[in-house]
Amino acid sequence: MSTPPQEKDRFRFLVVEPDEDLAREMMIVLERLDVQVDHVRGHLRALALSEDTEYNCLLVASRGIDISGLELCALVRAREARRSLPPVYIILVGPEEDLVTVFTSSDDIDDYMLGTWMDLELEWKIKRGLRSMSLRREFGASRLVDAETGLLTPEGLRTFLHEEVNRIGRREGWLSMSILSVPGLGGLRVSYGEAWLEWFKGGIWSSLRRQLRNYDRLASMNNGFLCLISPDLNEEGTRFLLARLASVISEYQFQENTEPSTHVSLAARYLCVRVRGDYRQFGRTGDVLWGWLCEKMTEPMPLGIMGYTGTVDLNLQVAQTLFPKD
DSSP states (O other): OOOOOHHHHOOOEEEEOOOOOHHHHHHHHHHHHTOOEEEESHHHHHHHHHHHHHHHHEESSSSSSSSOOHHHHHHHHHHHHHHTTTOOOOEEOOOGGGHHHHHHHOOOOOOEEEEEEEHHHHHHHHHHHHHHHHHHTTOOTTBOTTTTTOOOHHHHHHHHHHHHHHHHHTTTEEEEEEEOOOHHHHHHHHHOHHHHHHHHHHHHHHHHHHHHTTTTEEEOOOSSSSSEEEOOHHHHHHHHHHHHHHHHHHHHHHTTOGGGOOOOOOOEEEEEEEESOOHHHHHHHHHHHHHHHHHHHTTOOOEEEEEEEESSSSSEEEEEEEEEOO
């Protein structure tokens, strides 16, 4: 797969590799991809260089002559947080014995590549990084969108919610918000292990996303819930949507040949409101709806599907409604 020229021109790479021969091999691959690239041997030198030059991707050796790749990553992330800078994409390159240290680290590393690597493997990693960086830039910053899954982050969800309140409220339209969960997944971790559970969950979330409209937005929340915002969708439409998602989860289990003991179903709590009020108040209206989401996500998720409908301006006025059972 080729890399679009306009995508290459927008990003700049820095190779941080003490070994001149390895660095030269990396540079050959990067230059073949026609991306801008610089090289530096020392990790502390790389930190200083990145102060003066805006690099979009750091290709970093996990072992350095002054500090380690993980230490460089920690310093870069601390600087980004302190100055509210957009995060640089970081790929660590190192031996297999460093894997445990890297994967148990709290530092935010985007990718890792084992040495000795092949040119095609490095090329694949770079193209993957370019796609991820393009997605980050398209949505303003990676703190709004998870580059791997395409799901909104909690901050991205809040931003989208306020934008939709402002748009919909000017004509008093409907806004639907749903908190989604699949109870019972925690028990599967004991039986099948963490890796299997992550694979299973990833399949479920991908199946759900394919059922949504292109202007619906799905976010992964910090407590394990998913949150769905569906603009211009009333309660009847929300019920149909959630019923379809519940059916997808049920069918997914049989498609993947899972055992009866792994049977799971969708649990959801939704809120459908007509957005009213003065446009000068829509910021506070968005805060009211965000507060409802945060409050409900601290409560235990009930089995099945239940919801509320009503109106919102500076106050939320809703009544509980029950999802009809078959």
